[in-house]
Amino acid sequence: MRRRLRERRRLRLVLLSTVIVVLLGALPLYFGIRTLSNDPVFDTLDALDVPAWAAVETQDDVSGSRWCLLDCRLRERTVESERAPEETARVYEQALVRDGWRRWQVERCPEQEEKGSYTCWRRDELTLDLWVREPTCVPPPGADGEPAIVPSPAPGEELPAECAGASVSLKVRNAIDDDRTRPQPSTDPSLTGEDPFPTLTDDPLGELTPSPS
Structure with a gap:
């Protein structure tokens, strides 16, 4: 026992x-x-104090490595808004300022010409690109199955529901991986237009110097 x-x-x-x-x-x-x-970073974007109408549909995308192995992490968020791009851009810019972001005046913002409002921001070790524009209008298909053509609205006439509101893109990168934070090489103006290879004359020996008599 x-x-x-x-x-x-x-x-x-x-x-x-x-x-x-x-x-x-x-x-x-x-x-x-x-x-x-x-x-x-996405938690920070979730905490932005924007109205409910400015964040109706949210889609996130991530690429790269958090520890910057080969490529640093790139966070992209696409949001749909129910109101016009001007009002939507204003509430997002105000929310970014309240959250500690500061407007970043830098060249290549945007990288190429874009329609709508495109602004750049910085906070600590991050950079943020905010792009607010009119949404892509995708009307329902017509009777033959092809996309219907939506005519431009007359003055005082509202757009179809599929074409109203605004689209918002937020792109967040690590500042060390953002090329715009690095100094760009400059070209010395004094060297511009100079030919490093001078043109040779017909006679490579040139004119002979006469010997003293």
Whole structure:
């Protein structure tokens, strides 16, 4: 009986130790995976104080590595707004200022000419591009299955529901991976237009110097 009791106690201790080890290992693993799967930059964008009408549909996209292995992480968010681009851009710019972002006046903002409102921002180690424009109008297909052609609205006439509102794009990058934070090489104006290879004359020896008489 004593031997059986000792074996039962030993078995209980082994089981208890196993459960403790599993819990101690599983909890850090769970929180580690959760931390890696959640991007704090998107949490920051979620916290922007914009009206509900300015963030009706949200779609996120991520590329690159968080630790900048080969390519640094690029976060892109596309949002649909129910109101005009001018009003939508204004509320997003005000929300960015309240959240600590500062307007960034830099060349190549945007990289190429874009329609709508395009502004650049910086905060700590991040840069942000905000692009607000009219949405892509995709009307329902016509009777023959082809997309219907939407005529331009007359003065005082509203656009169809598919063409109203605004589209918002937010692009966030690490400042160290943003080429616009690096000084661009400059060309010395004094060297512009100079030919490094002078033109040779017909006679490579040139004119002979007469010998003194």
